[in-house]
Amino acid sequence: IQRLESLLNEVIADVKSEFATFQTDVRTLENPFGNILADVIKAHADADIALINGGYIRGERHYHIGETLTRKDIMRELPFRDLVVLIEVTGEQLWLALENGFSQIEEIKGRFPHLSGMSVEYDSRRPIGQRVVSVKIAGQALQSDQTYRLATRQFIATGGDGFEMFKDEMPLRYAGQSSRLIADILIDNIQQTKQLAPTVEGRLIDLS
Numbered sequence: 259i260q261r262l263e264s265l266l267n268e269v270i271a272d273v274k275s276e277f278a279t280f281q282t283d284v285r286t287l288e289n290p291f292g293n294i295l296a297d298v299i300k301a302h303a304d305a306d307i308a309l310i311n312g313g314y315i316r317g318e319r320h321y322h323i324g325e326t327l328t329r330k331d332i333m334r335e336l337p338f339r340d341l342v343v344l345i346e347v348t349g350e351q352l353w354l355a356l357e358n359g360f361s362q363i364e365e366i367k368g369r370f371p372h373l374s375g376m377s378v379e380y381d382s383r384r385p386i387g388q389r390v391v392s393v394k395i396a397g398q399a400l401q402s403d404q405t406y407r408l409a410t411r412q413f414i415a416t417g418g419d420g421f422e423m424f425k426d427e428m429p430l431r432y433a434g435q436s437s438r439l440i441a442d443i444l445i446d447n448i449q450q451t452k453q454l455a456p457t458v459e460g461r462l463i464d465l466s
Contacts, residue, residue: 265329266328266329267328267329267330268328268329269326270327270328270329270332270445270448270449271326271327271448271451271452271453271454272325272326272327272452272453272454273321273322273323273324273325273326273327273453273454274323274453274454274455275290275323276320276321276323277289277291277320277321278321279291279315279317279319279335280318280319280320281312281318281366284312284313284315284370284372285312285313285363285366285367286312286363286366287462287464288458289312289315289372289458290456290457291315291317291335291456292310292312292372293372293373293457293458293461294444294454295310295314295336295372295440295444296308296309296310296372296373296374297374298440298443298444298447299342299374299409299410299411299440299443300374300409301447302409302443303344303407303432304407304432304434305409305432306375306406306407307352307373307374307375307376307395307407307408308373308374308375308408308409308410309352309355309359309371309373309374309408309409309410310371310410310411310414311359311368311369311371311372311418311419311421312368312369312370312371312372313367313368313370313419314338314340314411315336316334316335316336316337317331317334317335319331319334319335321454327448327454332441332444332445332448335441336439336441336444339439340411340412340440341411341437341438341439341440342409342410342440342443343409343411343415343429344408344409344429344431344432345410345415345424345427345430346405346427346430347405347406347408347423347427348402348404348406349393349400349401349402349403349404349405349406350402350403351423351424352400352406352408353390353400353402355421355423356371356378356380356390357386357388357389357390358419358420358421360380360389361386361387361389361420363382364382367419369420371462372461372462373461373462374409374461375395375396376393376394376395376396377394377461377463378390378393378394378462378463379391379392379393379463380462380463380464381464381466382466383466391465407430408424410424411440415427
C-alpha cells in the first residue's frame with residue numbers, strides 16, 4: 259500500500275497555465291484540460307479527429323500556475339477505466355454527434371464535447387438539434403459523405419451519453435494499440451513534457 263501511495267503522489271509535471279475542471283468548466287464550453295485530453299487520444303490512435311465528453315472529466319478542481327501535478331491528480335480527473343477506441347465515421351454522423359453534444363448545455367450534462375483536429379461554431383440559443391453552425395476539419399469544411407478516423411473512448415463508441423450514431427461502427431485496429439487506460443496514456447504524455455500548459459484555442463465557438 260505504501261508503494262502505491264508513493265507512486266500516486268509522484269510529481270509528473272509543473273502546471274504552467276491556469277485552468278479548472280469544475281462541471282460548468284467542462285460541460286458548457288471549450289476547456290483547456292478537455293483539449294489536451296482530446297489531443298492525446300487523437301495522437302495515440304493516429305486519428306484524423308478526436309471527441310470526448312465533458313462528463314468524463316471529474317476532478318472538480320482549479321489548477322494554478324506553479325502547482326505540481328501528481329499521478330493521483332490525473333486519476334481523480336479521469337476515474338473511469340476506459341480505453342481509446344478508433345472508429346470510422348461519416349461527416350453526417352459527426353454532425354449528429356455534435357448536435358447531441360450541444361443538446362443539453364442548459365442542464366450542464368456530461369455529453370458536452372471536447373475536440374481535437376476540428377473546430378466547431380455553434381449557437382446555444384438555437385433549438386436543440388439545430389445548434390451546429392459550421393464544422394471544420396484540418397481547416398476544411400466538414401463533408402457529410404466523407405469518412406473520418408475518429409478517436410474516442412469506449413463509453414462513447416458504444417453509444418453512451420446519447421452518442422448512438424456511433425454504436426454500430428466496428429472498432430479499427432491501429433499501431434501501438436494497447437489495453438492501457440486513457441488516464442495512463444495521458445500521464446505518460448504529460449511526463450514526457452514535464453509541464454502542463456493547456457490552453458483554449460477557439461475549437462468551440464458559441465455564437466450566442
